[in-house]
Amino acid sequence: MGLTDDEARGALRITVGHTTTAADVDAFLAALPDAVSRATRAGYADRAPQLGR
Known part of the structure; x- marks a missing residue:
């Protein structure tokens, strides 16, 4: 998908x-x-790529 592991x-x-x-x-x-x-409670929400990046 072209993302880093965290993303x-x-x-x-x-x-x-x-x-x-x-x-x-x-x-x-x-x-x-x-x-x-x-996912938010687990801390994954802040790792998602932002739209328009």
Whole structure:
């Protein structure tokens, strides 16, 4: 992905394909806030690359 190790640890890569269902997307969206909260508490949020860099 062209990121440093620290940046990669703070990144979230999302992939969908032709077999991805609306239920899959709904489940992902339901889980996302908790995942972001846990990553923030673990100190990963400040490692993510900033948009427009």
